Amino acid sequence: MNSPAGIDVDPSGNLYVADDGNSPIQKFTNNGDFVTMLGSKGSKNGQLDRPHDIAVDSSGNNVYVAEQGNFQIQKFAADGKFITKWVLKMQMTINFKISIVLLSISYSLMY
Secondary structure (H helix, E strand, O other): EEEEEEEEEEOOOOOOEEEEEOOOEEOOOOOEEEEEEEEEOOOOEEEEEEEEEEEEOOOOEEEEEEEEOEEEEEEEEEOOOOEEEOOOEEEEEEHHHHHHHHHHHHHHHHO
């Protein structure tokens, strides 16, 4: 890892790490064993640029990634398959604002 910036844990205890210095999201078991990567470097669907924060929903089936490089939030399945994305209308380079967006999405999915 280069610059881990955001982490979250799914209901099974798997750890997801958003590494701002590397593009893919890394998924590990609760024992620390590598499972898979979500995304690759780039700007197309399923590609990431400077992923900075991450949120896993309460079911553990959906992973949300906030990117500083592409100014968007992407939704992936837990197995790494791209689902959809939301492009942010204004550049949100302040980490706090990105985290608030992720918390809002996570909250609305839980309730």
